[in-house]
Amino acid sequence: MNSALQLFMRGIDALSDGAGKIAAWCLFAIGFFITYEVVMRYVFVAPTIWVDEVSRYLMVWVVFLSSAYVLKRQEMITIEVFLAEPSSLGRKLAETLATVMLLIFAGTAVYFGFQIWLKYTLAGHTTDSYLAPPKWLTHAPVWVGGLLFSLQGLVQLIRVWRDELPTPKDNTLEISH
Template identity: 65%
Template structure:
């Protein structure tokens, strides 16, 4: 039940990230037309695109983990059901969790500080920095939750096998 919920959130955010990238491409194309054809550059495209790119980077991590999009080398642990493979997967996920939970903790502290202080960007739009700072702890927390789900799967379903599975274990 929890695994399906986390998978669903990761899938949803992955699709949201894909559409955000589409929007960034559209915004940049719009900026090019406005700047070079109408000599009327916008004040919002650069900052909004950066915000979307930051959110896409952090939110996309959970989707990446869910779909096993990380680079893996299976020379030593090619067989998916061996104890050595499960231990190697566990070690990799444990390192991911150390990073993800640490980044989520300190990212939350940064977000809280900037939210309470009312910090804004030094641009014409003066967007609250809490918007971009939230992406760190939200994305790293989702990545960590997905990592815990994958760790559970390693020991119950078995490690993901790239040769035999298309979409991963459910």
């Protein structure tokens, strides 16, 4: 079972890494689209009708896809004044409480997000915008990202209690004289 658990954990880590890479490429695309829009609007005086809408939809996907990647890399905001030692019982309990709270939120988002997504997908609804993309495109990131975030949260809980959490990078500023 230990090897099955390790395989599960590596699989979720790989999914989170893949989601993070997709999110990064979406950010690149958004930057490209906005640059294109600026050139079209101010150089050629021919603004587009699609850049704003497509960029907003991609940004929603970025937010939800990147959450599992950020959790995996332990880049969430943490305050370690009293619980700096990763293997202490207090730190493990604090990490567990924080992760369980995140899982409750993510689980709620997955549950209701999936229901809304399914309802609008089966009904064939589209957005009330000029491009009118299908609503499943705008509702799917909530439950897809939430599910991946939840799975990564379970992996992180396992790592907390097995003392396998990587040490976060030192992000302090060094001032040299």
